[in-house]
Amino acid sequence: MNVLQWIKKKQKIVKTLFLITVGVIVLFEILSLSKTISIDQLQSIFATLSIGQLFLMAVIGLLCVLPMIGYDIVLNRILEQHLPKPYLLETSWMINSLNNLAGFGGLISVGLRSQFYGKEKKGADVAKALSKIFIYLMFGLSMLSLIGLLLLLFYPVSPFIHQYWIWLLGGSLYFPIVYLLSLSQKNSYLGKMKQQDRLLLIATSLFEWTGVFVSFIAIGWLMGIHVDVWQLLPLFIAASLIGIVSMIPGELGSFDIMMIMGMSTFQIPKETVIAWLLLFRLFYYVIPFLIGIVFFTKTLGTSFNTRFAGLPKELGLEIVHKIDVFLLYLTGTMLVLSATIPDAFEHIKWLAHLNPIRLNFILQYPSIILGYLFIVAGRGISARVKRAYFPTLTLIGATIIYAFIGGFRLSTMLYLILLLAMIILSKTELFRQQIVYSWEALTIDGLLMGSLTIMYVVIGIYNMPRLYGHPHHHNIDFLLFPSEKLWLQGFVAILIVALAVMFFARYLMGRKHQIGVAPQTETIHSVLETYGGNSDSHLVFLQDKQVFYYPNETEPEVFFQFATCNNKCLVMGDPSGNRAHFPEAIQAFIEEMDQWHYLPVFYETSEEIVLLLHEFGYDFIKFGEKALVDLSTFTLSGKRMKGQRALNNKITKEGFSFDILQPPFSQEVFGELEAVSDKWLDGRKEKGFSLGFYSESYLNQAPVAVARNQAGKVVAFASFMPTYQESTASIDLMRYDPELAPSGTMDYLFIQLFGYFQEAGKQTFDLGMAPLANVGTFRSSFIQERIAYLIYNFGSRFYSFEGLREYKQKYAAVWQPRYTLYSRDSWLGYVMIALLIVDNKPINRP
Missing domain, CATH: 3.40.630.30 (Gcn5-related N-acetyltransferase (GNAT))
Incomplete structure (x- = not known):
């Protein structure tokens, strides 16, 4: 009683230890199983079997495991649980496939079912339900034991099998004895079960054990082995009973030894029997077990993911996606290289180990075309575009077929199947509607594909006998091509693949979507x-x-x-x-x-x-500073403003005047403003984006400050830029007539504007940006900002960075930093190029 109470208190620890124990057992079973399965032997067997035969073996093995789901359907009926069908299917398959491989007489299945189906129920109720299921696990084997015993009595079987009659007799007695005990309505551990559930359990067990035998005999038939079924059934049942009683996981060893000894009496060679057993274990135990491991990982992963708010799944899928992209690029590169320098994979060991696609060289066309398409597919998967999913699966499928034609290698098949599974697993990572081929992507893919193409062309030139003689190539023999014709075929393939790559990339791009809307x-x-x-x-x-x-x-x-x-x-x-x-x-x-x-x-x-x-x-770089005038303290008095004060007085005495024009403007006003703007531009194209340009609709949105000469003609103007803030004012478009406006006219206009906005109650006047001002001035600044500092100091011949800051420094009291932020997926150099293009794009004004 004390032990039970301790277990209840330490329930979580016990469950964790149980799962760890199961994991250790399974690991040991995998290791022991790997010792009995020879990869070389399997490859030689596979070489004699067709794809259709192997496929049928796999399908039969999976179908024969499927009936065991009936146990868990009944278990959840008894527990009165209604679990989602996908969850029930996955967990049941996982439990039964693990139990088949490392069952310890069914104890593993009991523990796992308790873990997955008994969380919401009392321990006693779960134990009673599990005991009912557990006793029915052997019913099917017991009924087959009875059939085997009858065959011993009434059918001429081998004397070797006759000596195991006692095992068949003991096995056949299990069903009637246990069935009678299960009819009891008093024993809550064996009885108290609905007749419908009892019959379903009996049928499930019968189908399970019949399936085991059918899987075994079907594999033998597909291998071309003809054996008397009525001789084989008693031997198979007796070997299974001995294996179960031995409590060896998966009956490994005892079952195999007895089957080898028994079938040798049927005049079947020992090597053939071993191959038969290997294939049986592969398709009935290993492949369903691997599927079960996938389900097991998914179930534990779901629980772990839920506990940590979905973060593990996101990180896991992100990692898988990155691996997908890497493997697609690696596969594409290696396929092209295998056609370009096939002998290098034999001469250079590290290159051979790096190559995941190890197959015999057949034709250059498939290798080159598939290789380049893999690179484009890698770009599509990297961009997470939905349209890349099915083409990538098709591409991998085509490569699998090509690998079969090129000579079957188990490692190559496993690699391609793994890549296929990873692409399917990470499908949810593909969410984008289109791919926009960025300059960064074009640089990477262009360098990679360009290098491979140049390498191929250079090797062709290197092999031209009229330029070089083969005796000079002793040190790099792997660069030699078998013939000029073969190289020329490959070169034609590259030309063809260029079109294929263009069409594939265009397909991935889709119809370009216009983002955003025009401003209303x-x-x-x-x-x-x-x-x-x-x-x-x-x-x-x-x-x-x-x-x-x-x-x-x-x-x-x-x-x-x-x-x-x-x-x-x-x-x-x-x-x-x-x-x-x-x-x-x-x-x-x-x-x-x-x-x-x-x-x-x-x-x-x-x-x-x-x-x-x-x-x-987002990463960022300081781009410059905004100059702000403090209007609350601005004055022309004092020594510091002596020059501006004198300039303002001079222009005022010359008869110049300041005025504010309110929109909407007449065509006469626009005519004056346009004349000033055109003279200031002097044929230069205007720029937009971050700067205003002359546009009647734009100017009509806000007032315009003008400076007039003695004759009342507009010689300079500055358009207001409303900030939609109570305390701040600013201007945008500033133009003057170089012929009519005296030196200092813009300073005069600024000083008048400061006074105007002071009277309007504004606190700050925004003079705009001083690009690269105070950027990268410290040794510890970002390297990008240090480069910007050099541009600021030595780039005045192209743009007066320092002069602009000095001009604004005359009035600015406060400098506010401004930054450019960019995604870490962008390269800063290309970000700056894009900004230069957009910021300096000429405006074609009507």
Whole structure:
């Protein structure tokens, strides 16, 4: 009683120890089984058997294990449980296949059934239900023992088998004795069972043991061995009884020895019997056991995954996905190399060990075509695009067929089957609707496929007898081709495969999906006026970018403005709108882009957004600083502003005036502004994205500050950039007439604007970005930022980085850092190229 109480208290520990014990037993069984199975012998056997014969053996073995599910159906009826059918099927198969291999007379099955089906029930109820099932496990064998005993009495069988009549008699008595005991309604451990359940258990046991014999005899027939069934049945049953009584897991050893000795009396060679037994153990024990291990791993994994909120599954699938990609690239590379330098795999040992596809060289066309297609498939799986799934499975299937034609190797088949299983297992990782072939992917795949192609061409040139004589090739014989014709065939295959790769890649890309929508002025105004914005929000009215709304287009609270280049989605500035929803909006935006295989790049973002995006795994680089004028303290008085004060007074005395024009503007006003803008551009193309350009619809969105000369003609202007913040003001488009505007006109315009916004109650004036300002100034800064520092100091001949900062330094009191954030899947160099392309893209203004 004390022992039972201790077990109840330590239930979790006992269950854990039990599972560990089962695992150790199974491991030992695998090791012992591997000693009896010779890989070389199996390969020689397989060589004489067709694919159809092996397939039939496997199917028969699996079908013969299937009836054992009946035990667990009845067990759960007795326990009054209604488990999901998939779960019941998987756990039952796992329990029975493990019990077949390492059963210890059925004790393993009892322990596992208690673990998987008895969690929600009392221990006593589970023990009673299991005892009812346990006694019926041998009923089928007992009935077959009776048939075997009758055959001994009434059929001429071998004298060797006759000596085991006592075993058949003992086995046949088990059924009637135990059946009578099970009819008792008082014994709750053996009786108290519904007749329907009792009959189902008897039928299950009979089908199970009949299936064992059918599997054995069917494998022999498929091997071409003809033996008298009525002679074989008593021998098989007696050997099984001895094996079970010996308590040896899987009856390993005792059963085999008796079968070898008994069938030698049928004039069957010992080597043939051993091969027969090996195939029987493979298809009835090992393959179902491996499937059971898959189910066992899945069941334990599900439990473990649930306990840790799904994280183990995510990590596991991520690892499997990475392995898939690596193996697809490795397989493709090795297939191409096997056709390019086949002899190298014999001369270079490490290359031979690295090659997973070890088969005889047949034709170059399949190897080269399959190899390159594997690389493209690897890119599709790496991109997690749904369209890559079935083509990849088809590709692996074609390679399996090619491997059979090229000479069967068990290691090659196992590798390809494993790769196929891993692709199927990680199917859920393929969620994207399309693949956008990024510059990074093109670089990797281009280098790989280009190198393989160049290698092939160089080897062809190397083998040309008119250029080189073969005697000069003593040190690198594996580069020699059997003939120029064979090399030429391979080269033609490369040309053909180039088209195949293009079509395959185009298929994976699918129909390009346009992300985002064109900005609607009314909708944008509604968001900005309701929730506010920032100093970059107004750029959306340029109409040169797409917009993403959150949570939807109907009632948005947040929006992002962006442009796309290659697979990079370049977001201009911080999101605009309801700041409380920024985290959810960023997540929704990243997920939407990810769905269509785009990688967001956040350009000129604030520190607040950097912290949010860091949670999503984004890297960042400081891009520069924004210059802010403190209007609450700004004054022209004092020694520091002496120069600006004198300049302002000079231009004012010359009769220049400052004015604010309110939209909408007349065509006359637009004519004046356009004339100034055209003279300032002097034929240069305008740029957009992060800068305003001359557009009547854009200018009509906000007031414009102008400077007029003595004649009242506009000589300079600056468009307001509403920040949708009460305390901050800014401007965007700044232009002046180089002929009519005197030196210092823009300073005059700035000083007048500062005064205007001071009177309007603004606290800060945003002068805009100073690119690369204060970037990488410390030795410990990121290497990317140190490179940016060099550009800042030595790139003035292309762009006046330092001059722009010095100009803004005259007025700025505060400098706010701005950052560029990019996904870790992007290469920074390509991110910068994309930004340069988009930021410097000329605007073709009508």
